[in-house]
Amino acid sequence: MLATVTSYQVVVAIHVMAVVAAFGVLFAYPVLLPWARRRHPQAMPVIHEAQSLIGRTIIGPGMVVILVAGIYLASDLDVWDQSWVSTPLLILLVIGAMAGMFFIPTERKLAELATRDLASGGELGEEYDSLLRRLQSMLYVAALLVLVAIFVMVVKP
Numbered sequence: 733m734l735a736t737v738t739s740y741q742v743v744v745a746i747h748v749m750a751v752v753a754a755f756g757v758l759f760a761y762p763v764l765l766p767w768a769r770r771r772h773p774q775a776m777p778v779i780h781e782a783q784s785l786i787g788r789t790i791i792g793p794g795m796v797v798i799l800v801a802g803i804y805l806a807s808d809l810d811v812w813d814q815s816w817v818s819t820p821l822l823i824l825l826v827i828g829a830m831a832g833m834f835f836i837p838t839e840r841k842l843a844e845l846a847t848r849d850l851a852s853g854g855e856l857g858e859e860y861d862s863l864l865r866r867l868q869s870m871l872y873v874a875a876l877l878v879l880v881a882i883f884v885m886v887v888k889p
Contacts, residue, residue: 740808747801751882754794755827757786758875762868769864773846773856780843787836795828816888820881827874835874838867 761783768779802824806817845860 740805743801743804743808747798747805750794750797750801751878754791754798755875755878757791758871758878762871762875765864765868765871769856769861774850776846776856776860777843777850780839780846783839784836784843787831787839791831795824795831798824814888816884819884823877823881827877830870830874834870835867838863838870842867 765779768775799821802817802821806812811817842860842863845863846856849855849857849860
């Protein structure tokens with residue numbers, strides 16, 4: 733059986749696994765964060781630090797694997813002119829830009845605000861809650877973009 737497995741198939745599998753590993757958490761964060769805020773507000777600094785750790789060690793490297801595998805696959809089939817290749821590539825770049833310009837600094841700021849608020853008054857403030865709602869909204873946008881990319885790659889319109 734293994735003799736019939738091609739390098740292309742292996743790279744497709746790696747590509748899909750990287751998408752699941754890198755972006756799966758995007759679907760959990762919008763649920764987890766408000767729940768944790770309500771149930772365990774004192775844990776929010778650590779949760780935001782964990783988000784940053786996940787971004788650096790799983791999401792970021794996963795995006796690199798997605799990109800490299802995608803380049804290999806598109807080049808192997810010579811399909812760079814297809815929208816089902818260019819659209820997900822653009823989405824990957826947009827999500828990467830969102831990470832650098834919004835997610836990373838916002839998670840840092842939320843960890844700082846939570847630490848400050850909890851140290852000074854024991855409760856998370858309105859600035860924290862407002863920024864957390866913005867983060868939650870952007871996480872939904874990023875998750876939707878991942879779904880669009882998957883749809884486009886599977887349906888190949």
